[in-house]
Amino acid sequence: xxxxxxxxxxxxxxxxxxxxxxxxxxxxxxxxxxxxxxxxxxxxxxxxxxxxxxxxxxxxxxxxxxxxxxxxxxxxxxxxxxxxxxxxxxxxxxxxxxxxxxxxxxxxxxxxxxxxxxxxxxxxxxxxxxxxxxxxxxxxxxxxxxxxxxxxxxxxxx
Amino acid sequence: xxxxxxxxxxxxxxxxxxxxxxxxxxxxxxxxxxxxxxxxxxxxxxxxxxxxxxxxxxxxxxxxxxxxxxxxxxxxxxxxxxxxxxxxxxxxxxxxxxxxxxxxxxxxxxxxxxxxxxxxxxxxxxxxxxxxxxxxxxxxxxxxxxxxxxxxxxxxxxxxxxxxxxxxxxxxxxxxxxxxxxxxxxxxxxxxxxxxxxxxxxxxxxxxxxxxxxxxxxxxxxxxxxxxxxxxxxxxxxxxxxxxxxxxxxxxxxxxxxxxxxxxxxxxxxxxxxxxxxxxxxxxxxxxxxxxxxxxxxxxxxxxxxxxxxxxxxxxxxxxxxxxxxxxxxxxxxxxxxxxxxxxxxxxxxxxxxxxxxxxxxxxxxxxxxxxxxxxxxxxxxxxxxxxxxxxxxxxxxxxxxxxxxxxxxxxxxxxxxxxxxxxxxxxxxxxxxxxxxxxxxxxxxxxxxxxxxxxxxxxxxxxxxxxxxxxxxxxxxxxxxxxxxxxxxxxxxxxxxxxxxxxxxxxxxxxxxxxxxxxxxxxxxxxxxxxxxxxxxxxxxxxxxxxxxxxxxxxxxxxxxxxxxxxxxxxxxxxxxxxxxxxxxxxxxxxxxxxxxxxxxxxxxxxxxxxxxxxxxxxxxxxxxxxxxxxxxxxxxxxxxxxxxxxxxxxxxxxxxxxxxxxxxxxxxxxxxxxxxxxxxxxxxxxxxxxxxxxxxxxxxxxxxxxxxxxxxxxxxxxxxxxxxxxxxxxxxxxxxxxxxxxxxxxxxxxxxxxxxxxxxxxxxxxxxxxxxxxxxxxxxxxxxx
Numbered sequence: 001x002x003x004x005x006x007x008x009x010x011x012x013x014x015x016x017x018x019x020x021x022x023x024x025x026x027x028x029x030x031x032x033x034x035x036x037x038x039x040x041x042x043x044x045x046x047x048x049x050x051x052x053x054x055x056x057x058x059x060x061x062x063x064x065x066x067x068x069x070x071x072x073x074x075x076x077x078x079x080x081x082x083x084x085x086x087x088x089x090x091x092x093x094x095x096x097x098x099x100x101x102x103x104x105x106x107x108x109x110x111x112x113x114x115x116x117x118x119x120x121x122x123x124x125x126x127x128x129x130x131x132x133x134x135x136x137x138x139x140x141x142x143x144x145x146x147x148x149x150x151x152x153x154x155x156x157x158x
Numbered sequence: 159x160x161x162x163x164x165x166x167x168x169x170x171x172x173x174x175x176x177x178x179x180x181x182x183x184x185x186x187x188x189x190x191x192x193x194x195x196x197x198x199x200x201x202x203x204x205x206x207x208x209x210x211x212x213x214x215x216x217x218x219x220x221x222x223x224x225x226x227x228x229x230x231x232x233x234x235x236x237x238x239x240x241x242x243x244x245x246x247x248x249x250x251x252x253x254x255x256x257x258x259x260x261x262x263x264x265x266x267x268x269x270x271x272x273x274x275x276x277x278x279x280x281x282x283x284x285x286x287x288x289x290x291x292x293x294x295x296x297x298x299x300x301x302x303x304x305x306x307x308x309x310x311x312x313x314x315x316x317x318x319x320x321x322x323x324x325x326x327x328x329x330x331x332x333x334x335x336x337x338x339x340x341x342x343x344x345x346x347x348x349x350x351x352x353x354x355x356x357x358x359x360x361x362x363x364x365x366x367x368x369x370x371x372x373x374x375x376x377x378x379x380x381x382x383x384x385x386x387x388x389x390x391x392x393x394x395x396x397x398x399x400x401x402x403x404x405x406x407x408x409x410x411x412x413x414x415x416x417x418x419x420x421x422x423x424x425x426x427x428x429x430x431x432x433x434x435x436x437x438x439x440x441x442x443x444x445x446x447x448x449x450x451x452x453x454x455x456x457x458x459x460x461x462x463x464x465x466x467x468x469x470x471x472x473x474x475x476x477x478x479x480x481x482x483x484x485x486x487x488x489x490x491x492x493x494x495x496x497x498x499x500x501x502x503x504x505x506x507x508x509x510x511x512x513x514x515x516x517x518x519x520x521x522x523x524x525x526x527x528x529x530x531x532x533x534x535x536x537x538x539x540x541x542x543x544x545x546x547x548x549x550x551x552x553x554x555x556x557x558x559x560x561x562x563x564x565x566x567x568x569x570x571x572x573x574x575x576x577x578x579x580x581x582x583x584x585x586x587x588x589x590x591x592x593x594x595x596x597x598x599x600x601x602x603x604x605x606x607x608x609x610x611x612x613x614x615x616x617x618x619x620x621x622x623x624x625x626x627x628x629x630x631x632x633x634x635x636x637x638x639x640x641x642x643x644x645x646x647x648x649x650x651x652x653x654x655x656x657x658x659x660x661x662x663x664x665x666x667x668x669x670x671x672x673x674x675x676x677x678x679x680x681x682x683x684x685x686x687x688x689x690x691x692x693x694x695x696x697x698x699x700x701x702x703x704x705x706x707x708x709x710x711x712x713x714x715x716x717x718x719x720x721x722x723x724x725x726x727x728x729x730x731x732x733x734x735x736x737x738x739x740x741x742x743x744x745x746x747x748x749x750x751x752x753x754x755x756x757x758x759x760x761x762x763x764x765x766x767x768x769x770x771x772x773x774x775x776x777x778x779x780x781x782x783x784x785x786x787x788x789x790x791x792x793x794x795x796x797x798x799x800x801x802x803x804x805x806x807x808x809x810x811x812x813x814x815x816x817x818x819x820x821x822x823x824x825x826x827x828x829x830x831x832x833x834x835x836x837x838x839x840x841x842x843x844x845x846x847x848x849x850x851x852x853x854x855x856x857x858x859x860x861x862x863x864x865x866x867x868x869x870x871x872x873x874x875x876x877x878x879x880x881x882x883x884x885x886x887x888x889x890x891x892x893x894x895x896x897x898x899x900x901x902x903x904x905x906x907x908x909x910x911x912x913x914x915x916x917x918x919x920x921x922x923x924x925x926x927x928x929x930x931x932x933x934x935x936x937x938x939x940x941x942x943x944x945x
Contacts, residue, residue, distance in 0.1 A: 037356070038357075045868075092176075101406030122876070131870070133863070135836070141835065
């Protein structure tokens with residue numbers, strides 16, 4: 001077993017894990033943070049996307065031990081002060097989710113992208129989400145949600 | 159305070175969203191139980207191989223392993239094989255399908271042993287350590303080859319040709335001899351893999367002393383799973399509770415009862431501990447059903463003016479190695495729509511089901527109707543090509559005229575209502591069809607490398623499964639009713655318990671809108687409970703676009719009962735006769751004295767405390783209705799796809815996608831549009847990207863998301879949607895269903911568009927999926943070059 005200490009959603013967390021434990025299973029099974037979903041075993045679907053030191057990563061592609069001493073944000077950490085993140089609000093407002101299974105990963109990927117590209121075009125949003133698969137929405141309302149959130153976030157910052 | 163706002167027809171934001179947006183969803187893989195252990199399945203690496211010996215000793219000795227079980231070890235556990243509930247003909251041959259195979263593997267992924275261990279990792283490790291000595295056998299994958307029976311997959315059946323079903327035909331078959339034009343084509347509909355983003359999972363919690371079990375499962379069909387798994391596992395239905403918690407997409411792949419659910423149940427019984435199993439995506443490719451897998455030969459008859467007169471269709475359908483829940487019923491389900499929305503005089507459909515050494519097929523979004531629509535719409539375009547006509551013109555003169563009362567089709571069943579010409583013309587107008595043709599001509603004239611193609615698809619679908627008497631006549635094992643209980647609580651809140659079981663379709667919001675309008679409350683005051691056989695014990699679940707037309711209609715009738723019961727109490731309290739009461743927006747008022755009023759909320763409280771109720775009035779304001787529809791519902795529409803094909807590379811870009819659908823009355827337009835978006839995307843994927851490919855030995859070559867292309871946002875266009883509303887005459891809400899329309903309509907729209915783009919280069923046919931390589935080869939072959 002290996003000891004891992006990670007700051008998750010601002011809270012220091014630690015656990016002893018098997019060295020082979022993937023970050024996503026550390027989050028889900030050691031810490032009980034089941035908002036991050038597992039959709040595949042080839043790092044293709046993006047359902048498990050989280051932020052590691054502010055950058056979006058697929059949490060099935062890295063080991064928990066690689067996150068030792070670093071900061072992780074999951075979907076559970078996106079709302080603050082009882083208020084949903086603008087992306088969460090936009091997904092609700094625009095029917096950007098159906099079964100919801102890809103949604104945490106979509107929101108984490110999109111929020112990381114919008115940090116760096118606050119006013120993207122539709123085509124850029126589509127390209128930015130190519131690592132995240134959704135089978136329900138045809139992406140139409142996901143793209144609409146991300147563009148809506150971008151406009152809310154840049155508007156709020158103005 | 160009564161709410162008078164109307165919610166039906168409004169884009170009410172979803173009540174389901176908050177937990178899904180914040181990581182609080184209750185998917186099956188998120189559930190844990192005290193003392194829970196993990197199950198893992200050992201699967202065959204061969205598509206066809208005899209088991210000579212299984213050595214479980216080293217696996218059994220590994221850390222944390224509680225047991226390793228083969229078919230022989232579980233022999234006494236079963237009440238019967240895995241469920242198959244649709245023996246569509248009297249002489250159908252039914253392959254025996256056990257949760258673990260006893261003698262040989264019949265597809266890559268067939269389960270041969272199962273491990274239970276303390277942790278997920280230990281179970282997976284031990285599965286690797288089970289040693290199986292195999293005698294590989296020749297595998298058969300191609301339908302026509304399998305039909306020769308050189309290799310017989312189920313020796314006891316003596317043949318791979320397991321079922322033949324014929325519709326029997328309708329109308330005047332001589333038309334195929336006398337028509338001006340008869341076009342014959344062959345179309346291939348390769349296997350596709352559903353790929354709900356949530357893999358399958360289950361957790362069984364036993365109460366050993368009581369002989370009780372709760373099965374949490376990623377299922378679309380908790381009620382059907384309960385009755386059928388009870389039979390397979392020797393558990394009285396009354397001792398088995400099945401719960402579908404939040405389910406992450408289904409598309410038909412979770413409209414099934416799988417070996418792993420049965421194995422988890424019997425192992426929880428044997429070990430007296432909760433057992434959990436979670437599928438990996440790689441397992442999902444092998445062990446969850448595939449869709450399609452068909453070959454169609456079609457003859458379409460038409461006049462020289464381009465009026466379509468009839469379709470005659472013979473299909474070969476790949477059953478896979480075994481039947482799953484419904485397997486041979488899927489082509490049959492399509493067998494009722496091979497007239498499309500056209501006013502045809504002749505109808506013929508028959509299919510032959512063949513087993514192969516591949517994953518079983520079963521319902522995939524649309525289930526038989528996408529296969530049918532693909533054939534019809536390709537064939538209609540083939541007629542247009544033969545006659546040198548615009549494919550829009552062939553459709554325009556061939557569509558059945560508007561009808562608002564149910565009428566019998568040449569196929570033999572009654573169609574509830576339809577206005578296909580209006581939907582069609584609206585789609586053409588929205589697409590700007592004439593302008594698109596003009597642009598296409600310009601590009602052709604200047605020999606543009608990037609050619610424009612416009613593809614049409616007009617469809618009809620049969621939804622609302624189903625009138626129980628028709629299901630009986632079709633030899634389906636169950637009925638097609640559904641049920642809803644409405645409880646008006648004394649605090650003014652309302653609980654709906656319904657037998658349909660959603661997995662992303664927004665039922666909670668939609669049902670709440672319907673109830674809110676009748677009861678005069680807000681959707682926020684309504685809780686919808688579903689997907690739990692203990693909470694909503696009566697139900698037939700969610701598939702075949704049935705939930706609104708059957709489930710919500712049961713809700714409608716339960717609300718009617720609530721109204722009538724409340725009226726009795728209102729009359730009592732208002733000291734008026736029932737006939738003198740008017741009901742509007744959840745409030746009873748005395749005619750001519752509107753200040754004398756009682757709301758449903760008032761009446762729920764007085765019915766609950768029951769201090770002063772009329773003689774014979776049962777306390778509480780609660781009602782249950784069960785609805786067995788008298789007919790199916792028949793949504794329809796026209797879709798138009800606009801593509802740009804690079805004639806040098808063969809690459810296809812979908813530039814625009816226009817969908818005009820008619821699903822009858824719309825309860826929530828936002829949700830309805832969302833269903834169309836997702837369905838169209840799946841159909842575009844089927845047309846352009848997705849195909850399950852096996853090698854000659856039966857190895858699935860597209861066995862992960864790295865080899866099987868589920869499209870991402872970057873591959874999809876925005877969608878342009880509109881609708882017409884032709885209310886169904888099957889139910890009082892006028893609803894028809896929308897879950898599958900997009901997947902039914904879109905594959906031929908896309909393929910027709912590609913052919914339209916390159917038809918002038920001499921290409922007249924191409925198979926799904928229309929990959930750049932296929933397009934490029936087709937163009938080279940048409941040019942007479944080496945391809």
